[in-house]
Amino acid sequence: MAVDDTLGTDAHIRDDNIVGISHPDGHSGDHEIVDAHSRIRLVILGGGSVGLTVANKLRARMPRSDLAIVIVDPRPYAQYPPFLPEAAAGSIEPRDVVAPHRLALHGIDVLQARAEHIDHANKTIVLDPEDGPAYKIHYDQLVIALGSVSRTLPIPGLAENAIGFKNVEEGIAIRNRVINRMDIAASVTDPAERARMLTFTFVGGGFAGVEAIAELEDMARYACKSYPTIEPNDLRFVMVEGSGRILPEVSESSGLYALGEMEKRGIEVYLNTFLNSCIDGNVVLSNGKTFESDTIVWTAGIKSNPLLSTGSDLPVDKLGRVTVLPTLQVCDADGNVIPDAWAAGDCAAVPDLVAGDGKFCPPNAQYAIREAKCMARNIDAELHGRPLEDFRHQNIGVVASLGMNKGVAEFLGGKIKLHGWPAWMAHRAYHVYAMPTTNRKAHILAGWLQQALLGRETVSLGSVEDPRHEFVKVAVPSAPPGVIVQQEPIAAAATGVSGVETLAPAAHEHVVAGSGVEDITES
Numbered sequence: 001m002a003v004d005d006t007l008g009t010d011a012h013i014r015d016d017n018i019v020g021i022s023h024p025d026g027h028s029g030d031h032e033i034v035d036a037h038s039r040i041r042l043v044i045l046g047g048g049s050v051g052l053t054v055a056n057k058l059r060a061r062m063p064r065s066d067l068a069i070v071i072v073d074p075r076p077y078a079q080y081p082p083f084l085p086e087a088a089a090g091s092i093e094p095r096d097v098v099a100p101h102r103l104a105l106h107g108i109d110v111l112q113a114r115a116e117h118i119d120h121a122n123k124t125i126v127l128d129p130e131d132g133p134a135y136k137i138h139y140d141q142l143v144i145a146l147g148s149v150s151r152t153l154p155i156p157g158l159a160e161n162a163i164g165f166k167n168v169e170e171g172i173a174i175r176n177r178v179i180n181r182m183d184i185a186a187s188v189t190d191p192a193e194r195a196r197m198l199t200f201t202f203v204g205g206g207f208a209g210v211e212a213i214a215e216l217e218d219m220a221r222y223a224c225k226s227y228p229t230i231e232p233n234d235l236r237f238v239m240v241e242g243s244g245r246i247l248p249e250v251s252e253s254s255g256l257y258a259l260g261e262m263e264k265r266g267i268e269v270y271l272n273t274f275l276n277s278c279i280d281g282n283v284v285l286s287n288g289k290t291f292e293s294d295t296i297v298w299t300a301g302i303k304s305n306p307l308l309s310t311g312s313d314l315p316v317d318k319l320g321r322v323t324v325l326p327t328l329q330v331c332d333a334d335g336n337v338i339p340d341a342w343a344a345g346d347c348a349a350v351p352d353l354v355a356g357d358g359k360f361c362p363p364n365a366q367y368a369i370r371e372a373k374c375m376a377r378n379i380d381a382e383l384h385g386r387p388l389e390d391f392r393h394q395n396i397g398v399v400a401s402l403g404m405n406k407g408v409a410e411f412l413g414g415k416i417k418l419h420g421w422p423a424w425m426a427h428r429a430y431h432v433y434a435m436p437t438t439n440r441k442a443h444i445l446a447g448w449l450q451q452a453l454l455g456r457e458t459v460s461l462g463s464v465e466d467p468r469h470e471f472v473k474v475a476v477p478s479a480p481p482g483v484i485v486q487q488e489p490i491a492a493a494a495t496g497v498s499g500v501e502t503l504a505p506a507a508h509e510h511v512v513a514g515s516g517v518e519d520i521t522e523s
């Protein structure tokens with residue numbers, strides 16, 4: 001990739017007059033804010049749960065005059081994934097599960113670009129914006145908050161036919177797909193084709209997979225009311241899980257409750273089973289079952305952001321996570337601090353001091369947000385020469401929705417277990433509380449109220465997947481380069497179309513020939 005070094009990027013950042021402070025002996029503890037005009041530049045890679053939290057918490061602790069904060073993310077918003085299943089099922093508007101960076105961040109610069117290469121030795125990062133050449137930025141302190149991606153396997157047909165369930169774009173696409181396949185199934189005559197359209201396969205029975213299949217099945221069953229030719233029994237939802245149970249994040253009894261709840265609703269769950277292939281939607285399972293499915297959703301695990309293994313000089317463990325100390329400072333394999341680098345969230349191997357035994361914190365929002373708060377305090381402490389604290393968090397519990405009014409929840413290490421409606425209410429209450437920005441909380445609550453009064457919205461805007469399709473279909477071939485296309489004003493072109501009246505231009509109006517634009521200046 002060609003990198004435009006002349007920009008030095010610093011041109012894109014409001015605080016481009018910032019100079020990094022000196023680090024006399026290169027030791028991370030020797031930072032010092034030298035003067036009011038010489039600010040430290042902190043770059044945060046990733047504006048999700050960790051990025052957003054650490055930026056806002058640090059800004060509240062340190063003024064702009066001391067610390068310039070720059071967030072880099074190819075998305076213009078932070079998403080809140082715990083609400084993705086509900087967004088996919090239409091219980092929440094997709095735009096309400098994201099917090100736009102420009103609204104949620106104050107006094108923080110945002111670069112909408114993808115980090116392509118991290119050179120911590122020289123404290124530079126290569127960024128690739130959506131448009132234009134790649135460029136470099138410089139920093140004094142770096143926060144790695146790059147999250148995770150779907151962990152896939154080279155299963156035949158998977159890359160070509162399946163979709164992940166990691167982000168809001170995928171959530172919207174799956175929702176559209178389910179409803180769109182119901183629309184198609186209601187209009188085809190071939191029973192095999194109809195069955196294929198109405199078969200939805202989810203691979204992976206962890207939190208994301210269980211919530212996704214349960215919510216979407218609930219929505220599809222509700223949507224059947226609008227399809228006189230589709231009965232709820234015509235829908236086939238299949239879950240494939242490689243281990244002997246679903247929801248490993250909760251106790252065995254709560255996992256069994258969720259399984260029973262799903263099977264009661266007709267969801268087929270195959271445990272101890274793997275997806276062998278899905279070429280052209282022909283699903284082949286390791287238990288010998290084969291069937292046609294037009295929708296395959298892959299929720300079988302996550303892995304750390306691959307950039308950290310392929311385009312960074314920071315140390316990673318064998319799972320590709322940045323290695324950190326309990327203080328969230330990046331460290332090497334021997335536990336030595338790599339100065340001026342911090343990491344947390346799904347992309348970091350954060351020691352779990354509460355669980356002990358060399359365990360690491362689980363990759364979830366509950367931990368990620370708390371790690372980010374601890375990191376903000378530690379960066380502030382480090383920059384002001386105060387001692388750092390270790391991250392330590394006792395899991396407060398897990399809450400999962402299994403569709404409208406249904407859920408499973410556990411608190412205090414499983415001492416308190418909730419099933420059904422109380423668990424569903426706990427899920428909604430906790431996640432509204434944790435959702436970033438008051439604005440989004442209010443939108444979500446208003447949406448739920450509206451839904452309770454008016455019912456659920458089950459319309460598919462199928463064209464959003466290919467919005468240019470219709471236009472491309474009717475567009476005539478382009479004229480060769482250099483040929484001026486003769487055009488006439490829109491009003492004249494409409495002559496002859498019944499019901500359209502063409503007004504002759506008044507004396508003071510000049511129709512600019514061929515432009516389609518009316519010049520209404522006085523002559």
Ligand SMILES: Cc1cc2nc3c(=O)[nH]c(=O)nc-3n(C[C@H](O)[C@H](O)[C@H](O)COP(=O)(O)OP(=O)(O)OC[C@H]3O[C@@H](n4cnc5c(N)ncnc54)[C@H](O)[C@@H]3O)c2cc1C
Pocket residue numbers: 045046047048049050051072073074075077078079080081082083084085113114115116145146147148165166167207208305307344345346347363364365366367368399
């Ligand atoms: C469907 C689903 C349901 C979930 N439910 C729950 C739940 O109920 N409870 C719970 O606690 N957790 C849940 N989680 C997990 C939780 O969402 C994550 O653990 C948490 O968001 C991790 O935060 P993060 O900041 O590490 O990563 P993210 O929030 O994913 O942020 C990473 C950011 O990095 C950006 N990024 C990626 N690549 C680049 C790049 N090259 N350059 C710059 N930026 C980049 C991304 O755009 C993103 O904004 C769920 C996750 C999913 C997918």
